[in-house]
Amino acid sequence: MAENEDVLVTVENGVGLLTLNRPKAINSLNHGMVTALAEALDAWRHDDAVHTVLLTGAGERGLCAGGDVVAIYHSAKADGSEARQFWYEEYQLNAVIGRYPKTYVAMMDGIVMGGGVGVSAHGDVRVVTDTTKMAMPEVGIGFIPDVGGTYLLSRAPGLLGLHAALTGAPFSGADAIAMGFADHYIPHDSLRAFTETLVADGVEAALKAHTVEPPASPLLEQREWIDECYAGDTIADIVAALRDHGAEPAAKAADLISGRSPVSLAVTLKAVRRAGELATLEDVLRQEYRTSCGSLRSHDLVEGIRAQLVDKDRNPKWSPPSIADVTEEDVEAYFAPADPDLTFPEEQP
Numbered sequence: 001m002a003e004n005e006d007v008l009v010t011v012e013n014g015v016g017l018l019t020l021n022r023p024k025a026i027n028s029l030n031h032g033m034v035t036a037l038a039e040a041l042d043a044w045r046h047d048d049a050v051h052t053v054l055l056t057g058a059g060e061r062g063l064c065a066g067g068d069v070v071a072i073y074h075s076a077k078a079d080g081s082e083a084r085q086f087w088y089e090e091y092q093l094n095a096v097i098g099r100y101p102k103t104y105v106a107m108m109d110g111i112v113m114g115g116g117v118g119v120s121a122h123g124d125v126r127v128v129t130d131t132t133k134m135a136m137p138e139v140g141i142g143f144i145p146d147v148g149g150t151y152l153l154s155r156a157p158g159l160l161g162l163h164a165a166l167t168g169a170p171f172s173g174a175d176a177i178a179m180g181f182a183d184h185y186i187p188h189d190s191l192r193a194f195t196e197t198l199v200a201d202g203v204e205a206a207l208k209a210h211t212v213e214p215p216a217s218p219l220l221e222q223r224e225w226i227d228e229c230y231a232g233d234t235i236a237d238i239v240a241a242l243r244d245h246g247a248e249p250a251a252k253a254a255d256l257i258s259g260r261s262p263v264s265l266a267v268t269l270k271a272v273r274r275a276g277e278l279a280t281l282e283d284v285l286r287q288e289y290r291t292s293c294g295s296l297r298s299h300d301l302v303e304g305i306r307a308q309l310v311d312k313d314r315n316p317k318w319s320p321p322s323i324a325d326v327t328e329e330d331v332e333a334y335f336a337p338a339d340p341d342l343t344f345p346e347e348q349p
Contacts, residue, residue, distance in 0.1 A: 007036040008058075015199050016044045016053045020119075023059025029115045030068045031086045037119065038093045045101060052203055053100070054195065055120060056107045062133070063108055064116025069141060073305040080296040087146070087292050088342060090115065091285040094148045095344055098122035098281045103203055108132055108173070108182055109191060117181065118147025122281065125203055126182040128173030128214075129191065134181060137168035139260040141308050142300025142316070144267050144291040144334070151284040154276035156180055158223050159230035165268050166230070166238065167256040171219055178217035185214035225250055235265045235323045261300040261316070262323045267291055267334045274335075282344050287335070289342035294334030 008019040018040060020027035044050040057063035067090070075083035097104055097119060106120030108128045113135045120126060128134075136145040136153065145153060145165050153161030156179040164171060164179070176182040186194055190210045198206035219226070229241040229250055235257070242254035257265065271291055275284045295301040299319040307316035320326050 005036075006030065006033045007040070009036065009040045011044075011050055013199050014049060014051045016040065016050045018053060018055045019058055020056070020064055021058045023057075023061065025068070026061045026065035026111050027057040027059070027063060027116070028065050028068045029090070029119070030071060031082070031089070034086065034090045034093055038089065038096065041093075041096055041100060050102065052103045052105060052198070054105045054107070054198060055123070056195070057109070057116075060110070062111025062116070063106070063120060064113070065111050066114030066116055066137075067147075069143075069305050070309055073302060073310060076296050076302050076305075080293075083296055084293060084338075087289060090118065090147065091289055091342055092344060094118045094122055095282050095285055098148065100124075105198065105203060107191060107195075108134065108176065109188060113137055113170075114145075114149075115147050117149055117152075121152055121176075121181045122148055125184065125207070126176075127184045127186050127194070128176050128182040129186055129188040130173065131188045132173035132176060132182075133170045134173070134176050135168060135170040136165055137170075139166065139264040139268055140168045140304065142261040142264050142298060142302075142304030142318070143295050144264055144271055144288070146288040146292050148281050148285055148288070150268075150271050150275035150288060151278075151281050152179070152181055154272045154284075157220065158227040160219050160223060160226055162230045162238075162269070162272055163219070163226045163253065165272050166235070166260070166265055167253050168260065169253075169256055172217070174214040174217045175219040177214050178220040184211045186210045187212060222249060229253075235262070235269055235326075238269075239323070261304055261318050262320055263298065263300055263318070263326050263330055264295070264304075265323065266326045266331045267294070270331055270335070286342045290336065290338050291334045293338045294336065297333075 010017045072083045104123035105125040106123040136149045138145045153165045194210040232238040242250045278284050
């Protein structure tokens with residue numbers, strides 16, 4: 001395929017190679033890329049010439065910085081239809097990856113955020129490195145964690161997932177493994193050799209040759225105060241507990257949360273807790289599609305993207321303006337069924 005394609009699709013020695021190819025945008029996903037990934041996976045599903053899929057990102061900055069939120073901004077300012085269609089197909093793709101019948105390997109190197117998590121962390125061989133910088137930063141733009149992120153966040157040890165969701169703060173490759181977002185740790189400088197071994201000799205040989213023991217997870221080491229502070233019923237309770245705790249990391253977390261969209265925080269808290277009670281990734285993705293459509297109806301999504309990525313004044317004017325002003329009705333509106341709701345094709349044999 002031409003080098004100007006946003007997704008490069010090739011097959012080498014039985015390995016289907018998918019390369020996200022928008023390096024100047026840190027490979028942010030647009031609608032065409034979601035379509036290309038879905039088409040490649042569908043074509044390889046029953047192709048005996050392909051036994052393994054390997055997802056990587058072009059350039060040196062990361063696998064994928066998330067979805068193309070500026071496109072979401074423009075859609076939200078119009079009628080929202082393009083954004084809804086993008087999410088509909090993106091979340092279907094996340095589900096396909098979660099149940100893909102062939103080995104799906106994701107190279108989660110460098111920046112892996114939002115939509116980048118969705119195309120990697122539901123695979124069955126998830127590789128992180130010493131340069132991995134992972135995050136679900138949606139609350140900072142008036143959005144709610146999606147792409148199956150709340151499925152993973154709700155299943156992380158203790159309340160580490162809530163901490164990551166409500167602060168939006170990045171975490172390391174070692175943290176990603178501890179939290180259940182990844183499986184294997186390979187030094188960044190060994191990735192080329194890992195890929196060569198994988199193509200030549202298969203996944204198991206590549207992992208055996210290049211995987212190293214991950215360093216200790218900083219988040220896991222802080223689990224005691226995280227579990228204590230994030231146990232509160234409401235965002236106000238959580239922020240108060242963080243402020244009262246006294247430890248510097250807790251105070252920093254409170255500061256981060258206090259700058260996020262109040263309604264997004266309240267919806268995210270409920271979404272992560274509900275996701276923990278939902279049985280399947282598909283069930284969670286359906287809930288996320290509802291909360292994403294709810295965001296489209298909100299003031300904060302357009303305002304958050306404007307402040308962070310359009311005007312870049314970093315000074316969003318949230319509405320409601322504070323946690324105290326967010327009502328239960330505001331939150332519940334995000335969980336209303338979408339029209340139409342997200343559905344999934346019948347599972348293929």
